[in-house]
Amino acid sequence: MRKIHINCDLGEGGEFDRQLMPLISACNIACGGHAGTLESMHMTAVLAMEHGVQIGAHPSYPDKENFGRETLEIEPDKLQRSLVAQILSLKQITEAEGAKLVHVKPHGALYNDAQKNETIAEAIVNSILEFEEPFALYAPENSILTGIAKGRIKVVYEAFADRNYNPDGSLVERKNPHALITKKEQVLEHLLSMVSEQKITCLNGKKIDCNATTFCLHSDTPNAVEILTYLHRELPKHGIEINQNL
Numbered sequence: 600m601r602k603i604h605i606n607c608d609l610g611e612g613g614e615f616d617r618q619l620m621p622l623i624s625a626c627n628i629a630c631g632g633h634a635g636t637l638e639s640m641h642m643t644a645v646l647a648m649e650h651g652v653q654i655g656a657h658p659s660y661p662d663k664e665n666f667g668r669e670t671l672e673i674e675p676d677k678l679q680r681s682l683v684a685q686i687l688s689l690k691q692i693t694e695a696e697g698a699k700l701v702h703v704k705p706h707g708a709l710y711n712d713a714q715k716n717e718t719i720a721e722a723i724v725n726s727i728l729e730f731e732e733p734f735a736l737y738a739p740e741n742s743i744l745t746g747i748a749k750g751r752i753k754v755v756y757e758a759f760a761d762r763n764y765n766p767d768g769s770l771v772e773r774k775n776p777h778a779l780i781t782k783k784e785q786v787l788e789h790l791l792s793m794v795s796e797q798k799i800t801c802l803n804g805k806k807i808d809c810n811a812t813t814f815c816l817h818s819d820t821p822n823a824v825e826i827l828t829y830l831h832r833e834l835p836k837h838g839i840e841i842n843q844n845l
Contacts, residue, residue, distance in 0.1 A: 600835065602842030603794055604813040605827070606737065606757070608657055608706065610635050610643035613818045620646050622827040624842055625653035625813065627704040627737070630689040632659030632681065633667025637692065644693045654693055655702035655737070658685040658726075660709050667707040668773065675722045682726035690730070702755065703727055704737035705744075714742035714769065724748045740810055741768050758811035760790040761820060763802040771802055781820055783829040790814060790830070791837060 609616045610628040612635075620626065628643045629635030635657075647654050659667030661681045673681075690700045705713055705723055713720040720743045727734050728751065735753040738744045748754050761780045763771040771778045780786050792798050793814065798806040816823060834840055 601794070601839045603834075603839055605760075605830075605841050606653075606655070606704070606813050606815050607818050607823075608704075608815070609647075609818050610639045610657070611818065612639070615818055615824050616643060617646065618824045619818055619827060620652055621650045622824070622831060622841070623652060623816075625655055625702070627655045627657035627702075627706075628689055629657050629659070629706070630685040632661050632685050632709075633663055633665075633706050634659075637688065640689050640692050641696070644689070644696055644698060648696060648698050653701045654689075654698055655704055656686045656689045656700060656734075657704055657706050658682045658709070659706035667709065670708045670712055675718050678719070679722040679726045682723060683729050686726065686730065686734075690732075700732065700734065702735040702737055704757070710738075711770065713744040714739055717743055717747065720744040720747045724751060727752055737813060737815075739768065740808075755813050756811045757813050757815060758793050758799060758809050759816075760793070760814045761786050761816050761826070764799050764807070766801050766803060766805045766807065768799075768807060777802055779817070779820065781822060781826075783822070783826045786816070786826050787830060787833050790834075791839075794839060795837065 604624045606625040607623045609626040626647050660671040662671050693700045735755050736748050737755050737757045740756040792800050793809045797809050799809045
């Protein structure tokens, strides 16, 4: 049976965290930039420990007003300080509970901007390098962020099971009504293409290469629990199961 790794953004104030946690391999916990408080970070980290789920930081532009989904004009050094503070807050909480922070995954507009903006990408990489721990970075394979990070920190290639793609490998903008894939059967088909064929089928039908080793599903999709439950049931029929280790 082939094993795959599923990650999910949690601790963002959603109502499904408790149901989602047992169904995933890793969680990316909001740590104060776009969402998250010390209390929510603690609760989510403890929940992850209960289910043996890997814990990662999910830092963002410091912009709760827009949930981190809009590009923020901010000086690189100020952004880096914010990212370090966000990661550090979750690291301290996690370690106080006897667990370990494993990875960092930027959120929203920060994630997207770092794919094409060297200054933003450098700020992210430098913020991770300020820590002695070898945190891995979740990032798209063919991106400026990955190029800057390679050789300096571990990069885990990520793809989205519930998002549509453009032919250049970027995500379809959320303003597009077809940006999200919400039908469980279509999520399964999309994921199987990425895992079994190592291809992403873009919104226009074009297929592009995919070498991802972790696949994200969004917790704020209303039927996220239904989708993940369905994947756990259907993936083994294709010789695949969701695992907790990369």
